[in-house]
Amino acid sequence: MKNHQRRRLRSVVALILCSGAAGCATVKPWDRDLLAKPEMQFVTCAQLHAIDEHVYFSKEASLGGSSLAGGGCGCN
Amino acid sequence: MQLDAPERPRAVRAKLRTATCLLLTAVAPRFAHAADPPAPPVPASPPTSQIDLTGLFYSERIRVLEPTMRYTRTYSSGRSFFGQVSVDSVTGASPNGTLPTGRTQTVTSASGRSRSVSANSIPTVNFSDTRIALDGEWQQPVKMFAFSLGGHFSHEKDYQSEGVTGRVAIDLNHKLTTLSLGGGYNNDVVSPVGGTSVGMAPYGELTGAASNPKHVKTALVGVSQVLSRKWLVGVSASLSSEDGYLTDPYKALSIIDATTGIPLAQVSEQRPDTRQRRSVQGDSVYHFTSNILYLSYRRYWDDWGIGSHTIDARYRLPVTSAAFVEPHVRFYTQTAADFYRFGLVQGAPLPQYATSDYRMAGLQSVTLGATIGFAPGGRRRTSEWTVRAEYVGQFGDSSPPGTVGVQTRIDLFPAVNVFSMVVNYRFNR
Numbered sequence: 001m002k003n004h005q006r007r008r009l010r011s012v013v014a015l016i017l018c019s020g021a022a023g024c025a026t027v028k029p030w031d032r033d034l035l036a037k038p039e040m041q042f043v044t045c046a047q048l049h050a051i052d053e054h055v056y057f058s059k060e061a062s063l064g065g066s067s068l069a070g071g072g073c074g075c076n
Numbered sequence: 077m078q079l080d081a082p083e084r085p086r087a088v089r090a091k092l093r094t095a096t097c098l099l100l101t102a103v104a105p106r107f108a109h110a111a112d113p114p115a116p117p118v119p120a121s122p123p124t125s126q127i128d129l130t131g132l133f134y135s136e137r138i139r140v141l142e143p144t145m146r147y148t149r150t151y152s153s154g155r156s157f158f159g160q161v162s163v164d165s166v167t168g169a170s171p172n173g174t175l176p177t178g179r180t181q182t183v184t185s186a187s188g189r190s191r192s193v194s195a196n197s198i199p200t201v202n203f204s205d206t207r208i209a210l211d212g213e214w215q216q217p218v219k220m221f222a223f224s225l226g227g228h229f230s231h232e233k234d235y236q237s238e239g240v241t242g243r244v245a246i247d248l249n250h251k252l253t254t255l256s257l258g259g260g261y262n263n264d265v266v267s268p269v270g271g272t273s274v275g276m277a278p279y280g281e282l283t284g285a286a287s288n289p290k291h292v293k294t295a296l297v298g299v300s301q302v303l304s305r306k307w308l309v310g311v312s313a314s315l316s317s318e319d320g321y322l323t324d325p326y327k328a329l330s331i332i333d334a335t336t337g338i339p340l341a342q343v344s345e346q347r348p349d350t351r352q353r354r355s356v357q358g359d360s361v362y363h364f365t366s367n368i369l370y371l372s373y374r375r376y377w378d379d380w381g382i383g384s385h386t387i388d389a390r391y392r393l394p395v396t397s398a399a400f401v402e403p404h405v406r407f408y409t410q411t412a413a414d415f416y417r418f419g420l421v422q423g424a425p426l427p428q429y430a431t432s433d434y435r436m437a438g439l440q441s442v443t444l445g446a447t448i449g450f451a452p453g454g455r456r457r458t459s460e461w462t463v464r465a466e467y468v469g470q471f472g473d474s475s476p477p478g479t480v481g482v483q484t485r486i487d488l489f490p491a492v493n494v495f496s497m498v499v500n501y502r503f504n505r
Binding site: 033035039041059060062065067073074 | 134235237250252262264305308310314316359363368380400494496
């Protein structure tokens with residue numbers, strides 16, 4: 001593994017650990033009214049998200065992120 | 077929340093205490109004391125069905141019409157299933173990778189269609205295709221785990237894809253932290269119309285292979301974390317490994333005169349037959365008093381030399397209790413693949429790999445748009461409409477280093493302007 005790849009990997013691990021450490025913050029079940037809203041998600045509409053992924057996949061060279069998109073299309 | 081404020085009337089306090097106990101019992105049954113009498117059985121609510129009808133209208137050099145129907149069944153246990161069918165109809169013109177000659181020229185596609193291209197325009201070829209795709213996913217929660225298994229099949233005349241995905245989400249820390257692990261595999265076949273070109277050989281020279289395999293393996297790990305009553309964040313990393321036929325069968329490169337820049341010949345492009353992609357993405361959702369801000373940032377890089385940054389922001393503003401407006405902005409920038417060439421110079425040795433596909437060039441994209449959502453049934457939300465309109469602009473280097481002669485006077489990366497509209501109608505049964 002090259003040095004710059006190792007540094008990136010360390011950054012990812014650090015980010016994940018920071019997220020975990022922040023979990024010490026407590027939000028009681030009765031305080032989760034806002035979090036329980038359907039719009040309080042990273043992806044609020046699966047259909048629109050899938051269309052976005054498809055359009056950007058066809059126009060750009062990047063792929064990935066938070067979804068397991070394998071392409072599945074001859075457009076790029 | 078001040079449940080025991082002394083000035084509250086006793087009756088209200090008692091009701092709040094009862095409600096709190098009920099809520100705690102409902103959301104955290106595992107904390108109930110072992111000696112407590114068993115709760116009376118709660119009748120299971122019937123499963124619900126949801127149908128989404130979606131239409132995409134997309135316009136640039138090509139036009140796309142894509143109707144989609146998705147059926148989702150959700151059971152009271154949390155188990156759910158969805159099945160989706162979509163039909164993707166594409167017509168229009170696509171750049172074939174060659175350069176303008178400074179004179180009107182005729183370009184012929186792999187299927188034999190010819191079109192005239194004006195003197196200073198990027199040569200494009202006409203094409204049309206229809207793609208049918210089937211997708212499905214099954215989700216099953218088991219205690220602190222949520223398993224999902226998905227399948228994909230799509231077919232178009234020159235490309236077929238079959239894929240499976242699997243994912244497990246683990247709730248930790250009283251459901252404030254969720255860890256996700258996933259993987260996917262795609263088994264694709266590329267069957268170019270007119271045959272498979274020999275890479276870096278004169279355009280039209282064929283290998284004789286009617287179809288070519290392509291495989292994609294993907295792994296994903298992510299964690300999401302509730303930071304406060306109003307704030308949810310997440311970070312995920314993905315690794316994708318591709319092998320097989322990764323070349324665009326319809327793209328060619330011009331071989332230009334070293335002095336005049338006039339194209340003299342064409343060779344088919346050739347890309348490596350493996351690719352390792354990596355990405356890291358951070359997401360945030362923050363609920364203000366009534367508005368919600370969505371932010372995400374993705375860093376991507378691969379062993380073809382392409383690196384990209386993507387920033388995406390949406391801001392949801394409720395208009396009424398059953399309607400919202402959501403502006404959207406996205407910025408994207410990528411570096412060029414190591415083997416990207418706008419053209420090749422006559423007399424120079426041919427490289428092992430080369431492509432002039434503008435999507436492999438350094439480029440920037442800007443997306444501006446807005447979504448409107450409303451539920452005609454008011455708070456009952458038996459149906460919902462979502463309408464989104466967006467513009468995507470792509471910009472690159474119109475005169476890349478190394479251009480000579482006639483090519484210096486021509487815009488080699490004309491802006492790509494995409495307009496799209498999506499309409500989604502969702503109803504419950």
